[in-house]
Amino acid sequence: MTQTSAHPNHDLARELRESQLTGGLKHFIGGEWVDSQSGETFQSHTPTDNSALVTVASGDAADIDRAARAAHDAFQTWREVSGAERRNILHKIADLIEKRSQEIAVLESVDTGQAIRFMKSAAARGAENFRFYADRAPGAQDGESLPAPGFLNYSIRQPIGPVGVITPWNTPFMLSTWKIAPALAAGCTVVHKPAEWSPVTATLLAEIMDEAGLPKGVHNLVHGFGESAGKALTEHPLIKAVAFVGETVTGSHIMRQGADTLKRVHFELGGKNPVVVFDDADLDKALDAVVFMIYSLNGERCTSSSRVLIQEGIYDEFTARIAERARNIRVGDPLDPDTEVGPLVHPRHFQKVMGYFDKAREEGATIAAGGERVGGEGNYVSPTLFTGARNDMRISQEEIFGPVLTAIPFTDEADALVLANDVKYGLAGYLWTNDLTRAHRFAHGLEAGMIWVNSENVRHLPTPFGGVKNSGIGRDGGDYSFEFYMETKNIAISLGTHKTARLGVGQAPVVQKEVAEG
Template sequence: MTQTVTPNHEQARELRERTRQRGIRHFIGGEWVHSLGGETFETHTPTDNSVLATVASGDAADIDRAARAAHDAFQTWREVSGTERRKLLHRVADLIEARAQEIALLESIDTGQAIRFMKSAAARGAENFRFFADRAPGAADGQSLPAPGFLNYTLRQPIGPVGVITPWNTPFMLSTWKIAPALAAGCTVVHKPAEWSPVTATLLAEIMDEAGIPGGVVNLVHGFGESAGKALTEHPLIKAVAFVGETTTGSHIMRQGADTLKRVHFELGGKNPVVVFDDADLDKALDAVVFMIYSLNGERCTSSSRVLIQDGIYDEFTARIAERARNIRVGDPLDPNTEIGPLVHPRHFEKVMSYFDRAREEGATIAAGGERVGEDGNFVSATLFTGASNDMKIAQEEIFGPVLTAIPFRDEADALALANDVKYGLAGYLWTNDLTRAHRFAQALEAGMVWVNSENVRHLPTPFGGVKNSGIGRDGGDYSFDFYMETKNIAISLGTHKTAKLGVGQPVKVDKSEVEG
């Protein structure tokens, strides 16, 4: 691969040098601090796996310091009005937009994501803050539920300090997606980003501090899952944990939080189907199929990594996918022409590469890609497996790279059985021009989200989340407040009901409503 030096590269060199010199520290109680024990680790850029920066490595002592800071700050942050929180969160959004180019470049350097996609990372992050900022004044709102003799009303109150654990794919945007509603609800936060991509989490903390978010309201602790992550999920002052990542890790977090009865919200893995019927607009379906697996390096939980194609069009449609895959530009993530950059880490690179041999062993055909690109870095070609069946590991396991498995189906019943025959259930995509089939199939698909005749197009008020091994709970709109807030019912007697008398020496009639648990 040849590199064309662009203004992106000049600015990236300056940002990289600044990051290297400053190092990456924790942000606890409004201060930038090193780990109490002095431990550090190195983070690398996936373009050539050279050292990007030295990072403070947190442990239980650092998490305890952050949790106590979040607990102390919660006592005042919870009393800040929704109107004032709205102003502060809009200020965060303003500063994100002002530093959009810096965010995009650092995200590309740190994760290997192509700059063409990371240009929208800041815009989406700012949009997340604005969306929840505007809902902050009404976050506590409830309902009026009158009953005979009573006026019942509900309200919502912030649950307390929460842990937010974010992944290494598009980390900036996903951090804003979790932190913004927590702050809008009145919660305080301890954020533990993935150790493979710590850079933009630090930038987000800088921005929130500059925006005027009080010290201790948002705390940032870097480190590994088995140390900092485990300590966060077990800490008694942390009332809930929001996690985005791999399914097995989610089950560990649930066990770790059990003793303290933590509320959890999980957005986990996926092996999402895109189902293409022969009556679909095949040109549009092709665009969507290619985009949803090869954009963002295939490192996205909602990627359509299984394409189920009606058998009459299978050969033609897979041939068209293969042609597009072979033309996808793999290379330097800072080059505006690049469509796939390097995978985030050598360990993940080796995992994705291992599925190429596995596909051959299982009897599938590699119709495109299936190889390393270049000699340096973690570059993998856009790959298509054909001749696959749904019982193969390449059809069942989350590869989380630019790798698509194509499976034929006979009819609607066969397509639905194949689509649902995985342990995951995050998203599904359906292409058909049969209106009744579209509704019927979408309702029967075991997935938390379904798009019909579209790729993943997010509407922020709608619920986001999965079923089965893909997660617990929903993000988005008011659904986020259901997680970060407790709903309280208050019953006011109007003085007209009669309370049953005990100890008066005669039988009493007790209404069934008075013996609820």
């Protein structure tokens, strides 16, 4: 574990904690910063040593109701704001995110344990998300011309209404912008419930949007726990749709909770994503991608390639190279620019990840690297590699969501495809081969919503993002987001040339009445 060293990031973190976190975090409802109506709070901690970080207002059904009503009232006017004006406001939000990017990155690292080297790019990506959807706001309502004999049909899109956005704790700022930006561009209003384990930067985002001139009530922020604030949000009748990023079991709860009000749902859920390495691949590049996609962001990412399937002829050599790289990864203070892996977000999650080391041994796998706690305090875990694994092991089937990689050998393409698809998840997949026809063939057969060939996860914002099977419902990205946040309406205009069938123009038939006898 790298030692904490004096760095400007620590000075900035200290200043930010004193200036922004001392007074605690409040809800932002109807354009006002407010406490919970119950007065309840909870404590958030920093994962570096699990010391208290900030006191947070704990919302419940009453606070959600107030926020939903504010969003409902604001929707009546926000829906009528022109796309050009929404574009201007969203660009101002992006400008302010860029202006405060260092502040966002530092507080995100302190709050989540993510290495500052990755949180700098996450803040920049947040600004990019707002710019991307700002430029699409003027055309968000555009539809299609669908002429037919005797009619002009055309479709338009209209915002669905107030929406609930529930975001996770792993890269909370970026993922919040990924959901909120398209909702605002579409003309929806938002009630945002961030994860209770990482509440800090949601407050910064609310401040930024307010400063940029977003009208009061268009964005509302309610902190709290899933079983109270989250449940109330998914059940509230004024909330027309819920966008959720997080764990699969929670997604199923949200679907049940929203059923009575027929809520539209969009889920980005768990993954056990395969990276398949054939023996004809560029193994140096493949190694870089495999190591990056599991050990960056502390392994706490939905799209991490947490199963590496390696052709058996290169299995021993390739796993040895992964193990060597894993042992050399710098684990330590997330504010240190040299750190590559920081602490896991919460003691509960830390214990969950640590528990898989014993499971691996019990199932007969080998811990080729890592498999232990790092340091005496905080939630630090060594980058870990399991070898000698089978696909039916729990370490191969369950989402660990940490810096933990399971390596499984395969014989040929058919074997690799069976192994890759033999999980309940289907978010992403990665394939390394120099055989072009095999690349296309394998990608078509792989049960995943997103597939990268000879690359790590490189996002292109117009493309669809989402999974199949237990990894989610719906797609983000480009106009795919508008399909969720907007309703499509068809309007048919008659050209006066069609004939309508005529009823009731003849003489009504005489109905014979029967006379009862006796």
